[in-house]
Amino acid sequence: MHLSEKDVRAIATYARIGLTKAEVVSMTVDLNNIIESLKPITEYELDGVEPTFHPIADLSNVMREDVILSGLDPKTALENAPSHRDSAFKIPPILGGGDN
């Protein structure tokens, strides 16, 4: 499978990474090289082999008691935010124009 620059631009859009034209060119080369090196995974005889999505076999889901525990207070939670107002994160417009 060979990725084109158009494919790479689509992948970048999906990953929310704004690549420049030059970066798309070099990324296309890099990704194709890496994907080529992954080829063995496509050539294994794997019929009937169950996948293992997690290394520890007998883990089961853990539920805790439904009680309120303390978490970050809003002031602390906002301290690393690049932009905030009152007790909310502030972002650019998502519906076009107007007040943030």
Place this chain on the structure above:
Amino acid sequence: MTRSSLSSLTVAQIRQGLLNGEFSAHELAQCALAIIDQRDTQVHAFLEITDTLAYQAADRVDAMVVAGDQLPILAGVPIAFKDNMNQLGTHTTCGSRMLEQYVAPFTATCVARAIEAGGLPLGKLNMDEFAFGSSTETSAFGFTRNPWDLQRVPGGSSGGSAAAVAAGMATITLGSDTGGSIRQPASFCGVVGFKPTYGMVSRYGVVAFGSSLDQVGPFGKTVADVAEALNAITGRDPQDCTSQEHQTDFSANLDQGIKGMRIGIVPAFLEASGVESEIISATKKAYENLERLGAKLVEIELPNANAAMSAYYVIGPCEAFSNLSRFDSIRYGYCHSDAATLVEQYEQSRAHGFGPEAIRRIMLGSYLLSSGVYERYYYPAQQVRTLITEDYARAFERVESIVTPVSPRAAFKFGEIADPTAMYLSDMFTISINIAGNGGMSLPVGLGETSGLPIGVQIIGPQFKDENILRVGAALESCYDIDRLAPGFSAAGQRRGYSDSPRFAAELASDLCPAASTEGGAR
């Protein structure tokens, strides 16, 4: 106390010194910070020094000594943490511009446990960006240099953690290992590095790379030190539902020897292409020593080990793509502030905040998880994972541990491996146990006959039998008279004739620690 004497102290010696009144924890902190102040200008293992936190921890330990309380496991031990571990009030950058300004609002469980155990937290350690790398060259904040040869990499991604121990700047450090990121730098820097079985150490508060692969573990100069660190940090944590309860005392059977123990060796690993001859001969010498100690060597096969590499470079980037989607420039992290729309802010912030290798892995994961591609790569990779796990389970029916090389070569020079796919081969022997979940340790077994650089072997155990690994390691360690501090950081290095890189020889002449005058002098 002298600088080199603190650098060479073990966990047990620090404890004994505190109990005997030879030094206080405050003096230990002063001396450790002075050592960092002097040595880290060359090594650059630290990204942040937390001297206030170190002195606060020292005061708590000294109060316990005065009160005659039982001292906790790591009392007075100078410790430091890889910079992907949140520690309240410290920067936690992951070696990335993305998190350059981020200050942790909470503390990772492994960090909290190491400090509760009496460790003196000295600071945060350099790493490959988001742990993507095998050389620490992808850090946005500059290279860490290998204390054995400043022109060479310390390995990675936990390069700062390994270099800090090798240069005598910390007694115990914590790192994380997703495909070899503890074991390979430990091997490159000539120290002991332990990746526990997945689930032994809580991952809560450690910035995630590959959630089914990541595991936190310690670095130290000796197997006994690493065992004590494991006693401090392992165990169930309600904040990480994959963490496991256990009753193991990791220090308990270190002196039991390995007489009669069946140890697996993998001949195919030594015949693999790209493995340098000095690695082969150091590994074979380790095998001879294991036999001399009474172990029975058993040849085993791991027939699907070859597939581990490609399975890892499918699973790892897919999990990284998912984990790194949290960097949205809104809640924390770098923000490209002049974006006109939300989507533009996402795209520009991530393009400028992440470095090239992080972007490469995110892009790869994004592609591999896309419709139609998932079935071709991701699903088969998880099927291969089953085969690799079964290989190890079968092997451990016949043996109690397995010993292999750590890395196909010793530490390389900066810039020597520029091709990403070639760099990925650094992890050819370490990756499969992250896939299978088993524990593994890198133990130094001498210097390469060609390079003169440290070489480690990897000791692997069955899942949740990490004490087997330590027992083999402690026995094998006794065969080698190796100073774990790099030459120039240890007076013994000169005595033993490791004079190839005596870059710090002058420092040995001025060995007295100016403890009385250094408080507040560290960064």
